[in-house]
Amino acid sequence: MFNNQTIVITGGASGIGLEVANAVVQNNGTALIIDNNNETLGKLKEEDNFHTFQADVTDENQLRKVLLKYKDELSNISGLVCSAGKAPIPKKIEDTSISEWNDIIQSHLTGTFISCKVFGSYMAVNSYGAIVNISSVVGYNSGPVLAYGAAKAGVINLTSALSTQWAKDNVRVNAVAPGWTDTPLLRPKERKNKRDLTPILNSVPQNRLMTTKEISDVICFLLSSNSSSITGTTIKCDGGTLSGAGWFPYGGFPNKEKNSTPYNLEE
16 A cells, blocks of 8 residues: 555654554555654664654754655655644633633644644645645534644644645645544553443434544555545544534433334334
8 A cells, every 4th residue: 555655643652653663564565653752763763664753843943854854764755644642631610821822823823833844745746645634523613622622623724724735736735533432642541530321422423532543454455545536524433523513402312222123124
């Protein structure tokens, strides 16, 4: 799927990003992981097709250094996955400081913008590439994570704009909007604070967390030539969360028992 291709993955040292990196290598590609967490990067095993670089995605000069180092050293840089970002903290607007707001916006939206500017522009000059930005279902609806929701909505809009700008340069730009996903950003909260996941699961028609592999499979599809006609699209990977929101005024989602009556084929 990724023969002789290098896929750049920001925030790739853990969670969805790491799942994508492993999938790229398993499909004969080279994964270039960029992450600002040196401790997490240090735990990754260096392999022939697995490269790591510590950098802050909100610093354009740092990402330029990554590109300058690897553009000739590695094979064809033809893909970018923007998955870097910090965990949001639910707060009311009056309790949210400007620095907290800016920190999340920088991490999720500005970091995606700069990553696309550096690596997307490089791919556009070479007239080939695919970008997948990580948004969220929170980018479509409201919640108590104000900056995070605004940033993820911005990622959806940025994705659409760049897809049009680079369409004739043969660079496709899409996004994935995961729902509640079993990643280190979620599970530590459950362990440390004994967070009850029941309300989360009850908001998902499939009644479960998404897996990082499920999200990665969609990302890899969008990176591959199998999706050559798809650009400017955001795919929701949320177990039906957004579609199911309208069911709550009518008593919630149908459960297995309610759906168990077989269809009557007799006349």
